[in-house]
Amino acid sequence: MALLFAVAVCLCATPMASSQEFPFRNTSLPFDERVKDLVGRLTLEEMVAQMSHGGANNNGPAPAIPELGINPYQWGTECISGDVDAGPATSFPESIGLAAAFDYQLLYTFARAVSNEVRAKNNNYTAHGDYSFHTGLSCWSPVINILRDPRWGRNQETYGEDPWLSGYLGRAYVTGLQGNNSRYVEANAGCKHFDVHGGPENIPVSRFSFNANVTTRDWRMTFLPQFRACIEAGAWSVMCSYNSINGVPACANKELLTDILRNEWGFKGYVVSDQGAIENIMSAHHYTNSTVATAEVAVNAGTCLEDANEEDNVFASIGQAVSEGLITDATVIDAVSRLFLVRMRLGEFDPPEMNPYTKLKVEDYVQSEAHRQLSLEAAMASAVLMKNDMTMGMTLPITTPVNSACVVGPFINDPSLYFGDYSPTLMPEYIVTVQDGLQDAMISKALSYAEGCTDGPKCK
Ligand SMILES: *[C@@H]1O[C@H](CO)[C@@H](O)[C@H](O)[C@H]1NC(C)=O
Numbered sequence: 269m270a271l272l273f274a275v276a277v278c279l280c281a282t283p284m285a286s287s288q289e290f291p292f293r294n295t296s297l298p299f300d301e302r303v304k305d306l307v308g309r310l311t312l313e314e315m316v317a318q319m320s321h322g323g324a325n326n327n328g329p330a331p332a333i334p335e336l337g338i339n340p341y342q343w344g345t346e347c348i349s350g351d352v353d354a355g356p357a358t359s360f361p362e363s364i365g366l367a368a369a370f371d372y373q374l375l376y377t378f379a380r381a382v383s384n385e386v387r388a389k390n391n392n393y394t395a396h397g398d399y400s401f402h403t404g405l406s407c408w409s410p411v412i413n414i415l416r417d418p419r420w421g422r423n424q425e426t427y428g429e430d431p432w433l434s435g436y437l438g439r440a441y442v443t444g445l446q447g448n449n450s451r452y453v454e455a456n457a458g459c460k461h462f463d464v465h466g467g468p469e470n471i472p473v474s475r476f477s478f479n480a481n482v483t484t485r486d487w488r489m490t491f492l493p494q495f496r497a498c499i500e501a502g503a504w505s506v507m508c509s510y511n512s513i514n515g516v517p518a519c520a521n522k523e524l525l526t527d528i529l530r531n532e533w534g535f536k537g538y539v540v541s542d543q544g545a546i547e548n549i550m551s552a553h554h555y556t557n558s559t560v561a562t563a564e565v566a567v568n569a570g571t572c573l574e575d576a577n578e579e580d581n582v583f584a585s586i587g588q589a590v591s592e593g594l595i596t597d598a599t600v601i602d603a604v605s606r607l608f609l610v611r612m613r614l615g616e617f618d619p620p621e622m623n624p625y626t627k628l629k630v631e632d633y634v635q636s637e638a639h640r641q642l643s644l645e646a647a648m649a650s651a652v653l654m655k656n657d658m659t660m661g662m663t664l665p666i667t668t669p670v671n672s673a674c675v676v677g678p679f680i681n682d683p684s685l686y687f688g689d690y691s692p693t694l695m696p697e698y699i700v701t702v703q704d705g706l707q708d709a710m711i712s713k714a715l716s717y718a719e720g721c722t723d724g725p726k727c728k
Pocket residue numbers: 289294295296297
């Protein structure tokens with residue numbers, strides 16, 4: 269018994285010890301050589317597992333590779349107005365509000381704050397072996413789609429209708445989020461949704477099967493410039509969108525993901541699908557008829573990672589597509605190398621003491637005084653004042669107490685509406701509604717309000 273026990277311990281311990289000596293952990297070597305070494309040690313089955321676990325529910329995290337001492341990695345993280353659904357976080361205004369401030373530096377500073385919270389929380393989560401959804405470092409943001417149709421339910425996630433401004437502010441976000449360390453990326457940005465995305469949802473055709481017809485001129489002048497700016501700012505990821513473009517689903521669109529993104533713009537990062545978008549190539553667009561054919565068109569177009577709803581997803585059949593000669597080994601190796609290059613730049617395979625971001629602590633950043641102040645400043649800068657008439661005596665900022673005031677609108681006292689979609693978990697102790705805020709400026713209690721059409725007459 270004693271002998272067997274000793275043997276078992278030895279078998280378990282050996283791979284971990286030697287894994288420290290693999291060249292992919294040698295920090296004196298260039299990143300591309302290290303990635304080549306790492307990926308060269310993976311079986312096809314392991315590579316397929318890495319490409320097919322980028323998403324939600326049971327679809328993530330990417331599995332551990334025990335013989336190389338590699339931990340799981342959680343790709344799915346949302347950071348558009350703070351760190352979403354990963355425990356408490358400071359909440360900032362939605363993108364459309366930040367864009368209304370027309371202030372590059374404000375957006376950059378905000379993105380630095382978000383990045384510090386994402387990294388600090390990830391330091392804690394990984395220390396606890398927690399790789400659950402939204403705990404990672406790879407943000408699915410910014411959203412730089414063009415606001416063209418007011419019926420789209422996600423316009424508030426964008427920087428508005430202008431391709432140039434969207435690219436300019438996208439750059440502030442990307443450089444702020446990723447940090448300026450020459451060796452390490454603090455948290456990686458992912459520009460989405462690529463491309464020609466942003467119409468009404470489910471009217472008249474579902475967003476999962478919508479085909480956006482676009483002329484070359486409109487594509488180049490309206491829907492590509494902001495993504496190009498995002499890539500030039502250094503974003504390490506792009507998310508391909510649900511829709512088709514001129515009949516070809518975005519995640520199967522070689523012209524988009526290879527000819528333009530990689531060959532024209534020199535993109536070195538990875539492409540992740542929108543959640544379920546690969547499945548939709550088959551089931552919503554009817555562009556293919558089988559999982560193998562769907563994997564074939566998506567991988568060959570340049571999608572590296574599937575964000576799916578379920579564990580049993582399309583990219584699980586990449587192995588079969590390779591064995592049938594539909595996808596080459598080289599294409600799989602290229603996709604997996606892009607994923608590991610980003611993990612390496614995030615610092616996962618270096619000693620933690622080399623990476624200053626590993627020292628960030630939750631208690632120093634999340635809802636810190638500095639971050640709450642920044643959120644307040646951003647909220648003030650995002651407000652659009654329709655009229656500020658000095659002769660009326662009631663002007664902003666309110667510096668002297670007011671006798672009476674009336675506030676009109678549905679957001680007066682409903683914090684759930686202030687924050688919008690993709691906002692961090694709300695912390696009620698830090699919320700001040702418009703009504704609460706104005707009440708403090710009143711001499712008497714004479715603050716009247718009307719939430720909107722249902723109770724308009726209440727406003728005296
Ligand atoms: C790491 O790489 C450098 C540069 O090639 C080499 O000199 C060194 O011996 C390597 N270290 C280890 C531990 O293999």
